[in-house]
Amino acid sequence: MAIAAAEDRLTLIDELRARIDQLDRDARLLSIGELCRRVDAVRNIAGAARLLPLARLAGGLRDALAREGRGASVRTWTDVMREAIGHDAQDEATATAFLTAVAARLAG
Template sequence: MALAGHDRGGAIRAELVARIDAMDARADRMATGEIADQLEAIRRIAARNGIGAAITVVHALDSALARGERGPLVHGWLGILRDAVGCGSDSPQAADTFAAACAVRLNG
């Protein structure tokens, strides 16, 4: 049974990474609202599947967009989001680690 759950979790993470990669490829041509909509879809999937680190990064990326970050900065944030999805840990400690990394980036 655990293997089936692991396979499902891997498929969900793969779907999220594919969504992030697609956004990253088009981010320079996307309107801020479109990026926000895509991020909301990722946040909902992550929330349904307990991927707290990704939720943390989506919130930070939303704040970055609200501050007017665009272009290469958004690509950097999407890289952090990709790492959060791919880290493989759904622990609160993983979310805390990514929150700290986002705080450094937001305040840096």
């Protein structure tokens, strides 16, 4: 049973990685509304899977898109989302640390 759960988790993580890659690749082609819908899908899946840092980052990207539109740096967000998905810790402190990393990268 534990092996099946681990395989399911890996399948879920692979799906989330593919979605993040697609967001990054298609960001300039999609409308802001469609991009936000896809980011929300990542947020919802991550939240349901208790991947808190990824869920919080996806929420942050959605908020940035709503606030800044095409001015939002999707690549910065997706780069950190990729880092967060494989991280061992999935708690609030880790989520905050990843959000801080985005802020630092955006501040340049």
